[in-house]
Amino acid sequence: ADSTPLQSNPILPTGVVVAVWTAILTVALGSLHFFYTRGLTQLCGDTFAHMAGARRLFDSLTPGYSELGNVWLPMFHFLAAPLAINDHLWQTGLAGSLVATAAFALSAWFLFRLALEMNGSIPAGFVTLSAFLFCPSMFYLASTPMTEPLAILWTVLGIYALFRYQMSGRTRWVVGAAIAAFFGTLTRYSGWYILPFAALFVFLAWKDTWRIRLRRAALFFMIAGAGPALWMLHGAISAGNPIEFYNGPDSAHAIYAHQVATT
Numbered sequence: 001a002d003s004t005p006l007q008s009n010p011i012l013p014t015g016v017v018v019a020v021w022t023a024i025l026t027v028a029l030g031s032l033h034f035f036y037t038r039g040l041t042q043l044c045g046d047t048f049a050h051m052a053g054a055r056r057l058f059d060s061l062t063p064g065y066s067e068l069g070n071v072w073l074p075m076f077h078f079l080a081a082p083l084a085i086n087d088h089l090w091q092t093g094l095a096g097s098l099v100a101t102a103a104f105a106l107s108a109w110f111l112f113r114l115a116l117e118m119n120g121s122i123p124a125g126f127v128t129l130s131a132f133l134f135c136p137s138m139f140y141l142a143s144t145p146m147t148e149p150l151a152i153l154w155t156v157l158g159i160y161a162l163f164r165y166q167m168s169g170r171t172r173w174v175v176g177a178a179i180a181a182f183f184g185t186l187t188r189y190s191g192w193y194i195l196p197f198a199a200l201f202v203f204l205a206w207k208d209t210w211r212i213r214l215r216r217a218a219l220f221f222m223i224a225g226a227g228p229a230l231w232m233l234h235g236a237i238s239a240g241n242p243i244e245f246y247n248g249p250d251s252a253h254a255i256y257a258h259q260v261a262t263t
Helices: 014-037 045-055 075-084 087-092 094-119 122-133 136-141 147-166 171-185 190-205 211-224 226-239 254-263
Strands: none
Touching: 014 094, 014 122, 014 136, 045 075, 045 087, 045 094, 075 087, 075 094, 075 147, 087 094, 094 122, 094 136, 094 147, 122 136, 136 147, 147 171, 147 190, 171 190, 171 211, 171 226, 190 211, 190 226, 211 226
């Protein structure tokens, strides 16, 4: 990696910032309105499960910690829960859709920033922004109470922080990437898979002594790895099985086995 520190974030003209956010909000809110008004935001059965998971944290026979469950990772439910208290937002799924839409918008902004800073070119930022905003899958997912847009946001934030670390060598960016990865591991299990590769990137991305490289990679892994560790601890406490999410009675494996046996 280039050992020349990155001086500062590029300062964008106000007009560019306004143009970018206008495009982002137009697409994000427009897609939410389009699919919601046509009753298309809750076509997947998982959307109802996510809304139930968010609601019961505050409104159930046993609200609180006991309602976290052991299969769905909790971060999306934590963020949607305050909105799901409202009956309309809960019943229509808008509580989760608003979280997904916000995640989509923030992901678009940081992808624009990443492309801009990597290439030193505003047009490159707009090309990347356009590719993301008009991706058909994202255009739809951004309107649904599903976890994918939020998981993408944590990944984009983590990659942006790792890029800033590669350019500057500053430990604070390692910590920032690790925090984003931590939240990502509590959003979708695919976030767990990223951790060793991101830690390896931290180890290799900046020329320094081996001791400092190892220390920074370990710092990243300790912060980010706390997510899976806490979830397995939760499984051990609540169900007596640290991998209850994988092989418990409500796991995807068990549900699939039941479907095969009965259909």
